[in-house]
Amino acid sequence: MIRSLLKASVLVLAAVVLTAFAVNTDLLAPEDLPRPLLIAHRGLGQTYSREGLTNDTCTAERIFPPEHPFLENTIESFRAAFDYGADIVELDVHPTTDGQFAVFHDWTLDCRTDGQGVTRERSMAELKALDIGHGYTADGGQTFPFRGKGVGLMPTLDEVLATFPDRRFLINVKSNDEREGRLLAQRLLALPPEQRRNISVYGGGAAVRAFSALSPETRVLGTDGAKRCFILHALLGWSGYVPEDCRNAFFMVPANFAPYVWGYPNRLSARLAAHGSMLVTLGDNEGRASVTGVDDESTLRKIPGRFDGAIWTDRIDRIGPLVRAGG
Numbered sequence: 001m002i003r004s005l006l007k008a009s010v011l012v013l014a015a016v017v018l019t020a021f022a023v024n025t026d027l028l029a030p031e032d033l034p035r036p037l038l039i040a041h042r043g044l045g046q047t048y049s050r051e052g053l054t055n056d057t058c059t060a061e062r063i064f065p066p067e068h069p070f071l072e073n074t075i076e077s078f079r080a081a082f083d084y085g086a087d088i089v090e091l092d093v094h095p096t097t098d099g100q101f102a103v104f105h106d107w108t109l110d111c112r113t114d115g116q117g118v119t120r121e122r123s124m125a126e127l128k129a130l131d132i133g134h135g136y137t138a139d140g141g142q143t144f145p146f147r148g149k150g151v152g153l154m155p156t157l158d159e160v161l162a163t164f165p166d167r168r169f170l171i172n173v174k175s176n177d178e179r180e181g182r183l184l185a186q187r188l189l190a191l192p193p194e195q196r197r198n199i200s201v202y203g204g205g206a207a208v209r210a211f212s213a214l215s216p217e218t219r220v221l222g223t224d225g226a227k228r229c230f231i232l233h234a235l236l237g238w239s240g241y242v243p244e245d246c247r248n249a250f251f252m253v254p255a256n257f258a259p260y261v262w263g264y265p266n267r268l269s270a271r272l273a274a275h276g277s278m279l280v281t282l283g284d285n286e287g288r289a290s291v292t293g294v295d296d297e298s299t300l301r302k303i304p305g306r307f308d309g310a311i312w313t314d315r316i317d318r319i320g321p322l323v324r325a326g327g
Helices: 002-024 075-083 124-130 159-164 179-191 205-214 225-241 266-274 315-322
Strands: 037-041 086-095 102-103 168-173 200-201 220-222 249-255 278-282 310-313
Touching: 037 075, 037 315, 075 086, 075 315, 086 159, 086 179, 102 159, 102 266, 124 315, 159 168, 179 200, 179 205, 200 205, 200 249, 200 278, 205 220, 205 225, 220 225, 220 278, 225 249, 266 278
Parallel strands: 037 086, 037 310, 086 168, 168 200, 200 220, 249 278, 278 310
Antiparallel strands: 086 102
């Protein structure tokens, strides 16, 4: 009896292992795949040292010596990103006191600009008067290479979408406010349907749920849903099952964790795409306070040559040409 039970258990385990292998191996994935999509984080901006980075660090005060003239979240930075090969540009928005959405990353103005206070507590006219390059320095404050060059460069979301009507954007709602999610949905619902299809949204769970209630067809990612998605997929993904929280969403995975994710890359990408979702590979996760990008050739080479997903980068000027060249 014991021997029979043991034999049955071995057979069941073998069946599970074989199923997991067949469902997740890329040996059965299609041979001919398109090049990966490229997501330019905040367009093309200045990058910075991540040593000792916390959520409160002013990153403008620790930039590397500039290699290009662009500031993040500006129309010119988005144009440069698209020129370097970006398929999607990620941008950040805050509501203003006069009913606009300002395109700017920080919750407060003190780090990057010559202003002070909370971004969303200003009118768009006040924000337009600021110098968004004021706080950038690569040498501890001895010089400020962008000071005086960023006056008037903070755009509205409407200006961005009017400038690039046929381009794809990923909009980051910089709060967990339901009202903000509804306001953004109402703003985007005024766009032509073909332009709305090019827009995705992510941010705080409550804001994203409120957004989705008004615009259910839009691909979204809420912070709380992202955690549930990743945990449930770790438990059930071996079977090919795509959890509800992973559907019509973004599945973001750091490059150094990716090889341990069920079906990564192309079987996972195909399953996600069947449920309206996109696989996105980030840079390495090293316990830092913010998302890192695939920003150099060594990190890019961690991604398989056959990769039917998207790559998140802060250096589209480096990664775009490499991907286009098949590198």
